Amino acid sequence: MMTRTENKQIKFHMITIENLVPENHFLRRLNRLVDFSFIYEETQDYYCKKNGRPSIDPVVLIKYLLIGFLYGIASERRIEQEIQVNMAYRWFLGLDLDERVPDHSTISQNRRRRFRGENVIRRLFEQVLEQCMEMGLVKEELILTDSTHVKANASFKRNIQILAEHETTDYMERLDIYEARERERLETCGAIKPQRNGRLKEEKSQVQRIISPTDPDAGMMKRPGKPVGMHYLSHQSVDAAYGIVVDVAVTPGNVNDSEPYLERIEYMCSHLGLKMKAVSADSAYSASLICQRLNEMGIRLYTPKATGGATYKVEFKRENFKYQKEKDYFICPAGKKLTLRSLEREHYNICRIYRADRKDCQMCPMLSQCVSASQRSRTIRVNIFEEAVKIQRERDGSPLHRQILKERQIWCEGSFATQKAHHNLSGLFRRGIEAAEEHCLLSAMALNLKRMVKCLG
Structure with a gap:
């Protein structure tokens, strides 16, 4: 017997939005674990206390963006459409059934204008991280680091080549300090002759660089096995206990992985208060200066075992x-x-x-x-730095070394794969390195929240 469904949508129902969201829904479990009231404290300086029109609740604004990264919705216009019909999203934002969803353009303008240049997203990320630490999800014993490319919103066909000033990085400034110290020691004891003024290296030099006029902050990436084009690099550090992301830094795609590493390690130690005993990274991070500085800090470095070595054209090595x-x-x-x-x-x-x-x-x-x-x-x-490299390399090939490299591959590369598939890390809509960093921080925050709920919810 055929069943014919009549139009039941014109009936009146006595129902609340609370009844429409299942008790075991992810957003319910997340809301029970995370106290989002810290957003008010972090954003209160950006609002007038007495004058002006009533604003969108800043908690709603941040949760609005988080929904997009939690569920892989890249477009803010699409987020608005999904919130309009999804009861769980409405419940998470605190919107009633008949309440209007904030317009996507309003969210965008708040993000672009009100919070621009203020590192609000980074502070929110660190607040979530602090809650993870309080819940015991960050053990601090082993920190794993890697980078991944994120496609910039820039046309490959419009790239131009320019002559630009060579910028001094934090890594090069550190090398300058060690070089000056060693040169002074050798010249003082008469081991080498004082350097002539004419041979002193210039502080700045011009280099050929390919840039995109649509996004000048992005960098041309040309790496074996990677896509060629304008990209950013997201350098991400993960705690090995439960895979919680503890730090995110973004650089142009043409920056070497080792250059921002020491700065981020010191940031995690001083600013976040992490007391790491060991770190692990890809082979690109195993520069001799990094070995030296980590040796001075009492931190053990684990990277893939060195292959090859010095090549000689003669018999005597x-x-x-x-x-x-x-x-x-x-x-x-x-x-x-x-x-x-x-x-x-x-x-x-x-x-x-x-x-x-x-x-x-x-x-x-x-x-x-x-x-x-x-x-x-x-x-x-x-x-x-040869002695420091030997000290850091003495455990290469040991069972502990192999286990740590395996964990780095699981947590770092696995996190990147998850973020690119489900948390909008595959590419950018916005332009500029500040927007790229906010994007990568929100993606990492979404991953941390999911792992928090999985472990404790």
Whole structure:
């Protein structure tokens, strides 16, 4: 027998929105765990206390954005449409059945104008993180770090090439300090000659750079296995206990992963109060300066085991030369000295240069085994951070090292995969590095809230 459904939607019902949302719904569990009242304290300075029209509740504004990132709705216009018909979204925002949903343009203008340049989203992210820490979801023993590319809202066809000033990064400034300290030590003891003024490196130099006129803050990314184009990099640090994201930093897509790392580690220690014992990152983060600084801070670094090493065009390798630590020189297989001649700055390292006397090499019967055709005498380059690298590398290949690398792969790469699939991290609608950072912080906040509910809700 065929059933014909009549129009039942014109009937009157006595019902409340509270009855329409299931008790076990994710947003109910989230609302029970997280106290969103901190948003009032963080945003109160941006509103006039006595004058002006009544504003949208700032908690509603932030929750409005969070719904988009919790459920992977990238468009603010689409978020408005979904809230209009979704009872759970209405309940989460505190809107009644007949109450108008805030217009998407109003939300957008508040975000772009009222909170611009104020780091409000970062403070909200850290407030959620603080609640995670109070609930015991952050153990602080092992922090895992990696970066992922986020596609910028910029046309690839409109890119132009310009001549721009080379910007000094935090990493390079740290290298400058270590280089000046080491040079002063060697010049004071007479090991090397004072550097001539004409050879002092220039503070700024011009470099060729590809930029997009639509989003000049984005960077051209050209990495093996990665898409070519204008991107941002989201550098994300995750606590290994429950996968809670503890820090997010955004850089242009052409920035090396190692450059912002030390600054973020110090930020997590000083500002967030994390007392980390060990950190793990991809091989791109294993620069010698990072090993040195983490060694000074008493933090153990775990990165993928180094492959390859120095390549030699001749038979004799550095291992064939004996170092005399007391007098600071090397002895070659023929018994001749390689003395310290200078201190040279490489792009990411600082090296002491040891060189044999030219006459000793030219008269040596083992010349072809030791010196390449392009050189006149044997040279050995010693990184000034070599001891720190050895200390950080002494556990490579151990069961603990393999376990930590496995956890980094699970939590970091797994988090990025989840965020790109479900939390809007695959690309940006807005432009500029500030907007990109807010976007990545909201994505990480949504992931933290989901993991909090999963663990405690």
